[in-house]
Amino acid sequence: VCAAAVVLGIILERCRPSTLVIRICPPAAGSLCRTRHPPPRPPAPKPSDGRTDASSVEGSSDRLSRTSSYTRRENRLASLNKADDDSASKDYKKLYEDALTENEKLKSRLEDSKQELAKIRSQLDKVTQRQDRISERSSLVESEKKEKQALEKRVSDMEAEVKVR
Structure with a gap:
C-alpha cells in the first residue's frame, strides 16, 4: 500500500518503508511530473535482542531529517521554477x-x-515611350532617306534621258 501526500505541487509517495519517491508537478501539468528518487542508503542495523537501541532511534530520526531536507530542497526548487516561470512570462x-x-x-x-x-x-514607362518615339522617328528618317534616294535616282535617270534626246 502506497501513501501519498501533495505539498505545493510536490507529491511524496512512500510505497515501502525504505523508499520515498518525490515527484515535482507544476500546477496543471497533468502527468508531466519529474520524479526524484533519493540516493540509496544502506539498510538500518536490526537489534539482535529485540530491544530498540540508540542507533535505531538515530536511524529513524536521520531518515526523518533526510526526508525533511529533501522536502525543503524540492520546495526551494519549486519556488525557483515559479520565479523562472514569472521571469519567462515577462520575457x-x-x-x-x-x-x-x-x-x-x-x-x-x-x-x-x-x-x-x-x-x-x-520612370521606366517614360523611358520606354521615349525609346518608342525615337525608334519611330528613326524609322521615319530611314523611310524618308530611301524615298529621297529613290527620287534622286529618278531625277538622275530623267536627266540622263533628257541628255540623250
Whole structure:
C-alpha cells in the first residue's frame, strides 16, 4: 500500500518503508511530473535482542531529517521554477513587444519600397515611350532617306534621258 501526500505541487509517495519517491508537478501539468528518487542508503542495523537501541532511534530520526531536507530542497526548487516561470512570462511579453516594434518597422520599409517601386515603374514607362518615339522617328528618317534616294535616282535617270534626246 502506497501513501501519498501533495505539498505545493510536490507529491511524496512512500510505497515501502525504505523508499520515498518525490515527484515535482507544476500546477496543471497533468502527468508531466519529474520524479526524484533519493540516493540509496544502506539498510538500518536490526537489534539482535529485540530491544530498540540508540542507533535505531538515530536511524529513524536521520531518515526523518533526510526526508525533511529533501522536502525543503524540492520546495526551494519549486519556488525557483515559479520565479523562472514569472521571469519567462515577462520575457515573453518583452519579446512580443519587440516583435510588434520590428513588425511596424518592416511595414514602413515595405510601404517605402512599394512607393519607390511605383516611382521606378513610372520612370521606366517614360523611358520606354521615349525609346518608342525615337525608334519611330528613326524609322521615319530611314523611310524618308530611301524615298529621297529613290527620287534622286529618278531625277538622275530623267536627266540622263533628257541628255540623250
